[in-house]
Amino acid sequence: MKKVIALVLIILFLVIVGSSELFNKNDINGTYVLFTVDTEFDFPPVLNTERGLDEGVPLLLSIFEEHGVKATFLVNGDVADKRPDVLKSIYQKGHEVGSHSYHHKSLKAMTKYEMENEVILSTKAIEKAIGVRPVSFRAPGHSACNDLMVILQNEGYHVEASADKINFYPYHPDENNWNSEGNMGILRVPVSHTPAYFYPPTTYNRKWVDCFNNAVSSQADKEIKIVVIGLHPWELIEIDAPEDYSSYVRATGNYTLENLTSLLDYLDEQNVTYVTIEELYHILED
Numbered sequence: 133m134k135k136v137i138a139l140v141l142i143i144l145f146l147v148i149v150g151s152s153e154l155f156n157k158n159d160i161n162g163t164y165v166l167f168t169v170d171t172e173f174d175f176p177p178v179l180n181t182e183r184g185l186d187e188g189v190p191l192l193l194s195i196f197e198e199h200g201v202k203a204t205f206l207v208n209g210d211v212a213d214k215r216p217d218v219l220k221s222i223y224q225k226g227h228e229v230g231s232h233s234y235h236h237k238s239l240k241a242m243t244k245y246e247m248e249n250e251v252i253l254s255t256k257a258i259e260k261a262i263g264v265r266p267v268s269f270r271a272p273g274h275s276a277c278n279d280l281m282v283i284l285q286n287e288g289y290h291v292e293a294s295a296d297k298i299n300f301y302p303y304h305p306d307e308n309n310w311n312s313e314g315n316m317g318i319l320r321v322p323v324s325h326t327p328a329y330f331y332p333p334t335t336y337n338r339k340w341v342d343c344f345n346n347a348v349s350s351q352a353d354k355e356i357k358i359v360v361i362g363l364h365p366w367e368l369i370e371i372d373a374p375e376d377y378s379s380y381v382r383a384t385g386n387y388t389l390e391n392l393t394s395l396l397d398y399l400d401e402q403n404v405t406y407v408t409i410e411e412l413y414h415i416l417e418d
Contacts, residue, residue, distance in 0.1 A: 162403030163357040165399065166406075169365060171218070172184075172208045183366060184367075187368070193221065193227075200406065202407065204229075204268055204410070207229055209233065209253050210234060212258045212260070213260075230266045230267070230269060231289075233250045234253040236273075238273055239272065239276070241275070247283060267288065267290040267410055274296065276310060291410070292305075294320075295323035305318065327346065332387065335391075341394060367384050371385075
């Protein structure tokens, strides 16, 4: 009788754990793929219109749902304050909502006090919009620096996800040199190299399937393969900008949309698992 009771308790425990909302890293295999979406007003500060929010976000949510993608949307705090409906639509679909600072301005050009204020304001705005405090961060324009790592760690962030020319694989930064591996608690999860950054403007005229395979091949010495892809909602919509900025918007519309869907069709047949930035943190750290 005791053996039967014990068996029942074990089964109940497994059912509870299996149905938990906590991420179970034992369910993961193959390459981890992270879609990270810098959610801001259109091409700031040049345009600052809202087509990406009104058209690009719903399109992305639909595409991600079709392919079973769980993504991370890194949102500016001013977007959270002015368009909380956008954040709620993202969060309700099961995606992570992280911070992209409050304003879309270079952080490394600010004083430490100004930088800290941007982080705190964005954190509060996102928490107000969805009721959850963000733990993942990406600096606007990838303007990360040493001070930012310290500020984010002090504010309870787990991950900083800016791209940089040196690193393409997660690491814990050094407090005195954020580009070098060190002993800080915060984890850096940079955008993948293809060899260019895995973003539409920098992969322009190349197929994303090739970019993905290049990113994986560059990690031949890594036991765990991780591909981090960057996007903006406004890149799915064809937009115009002054001629001086043509290289930034030439990838908008068909190029980005077709390559995104082609890549997802390809990944449907591959051994990959989609994870959010927060989930990757727990996979690597727990």
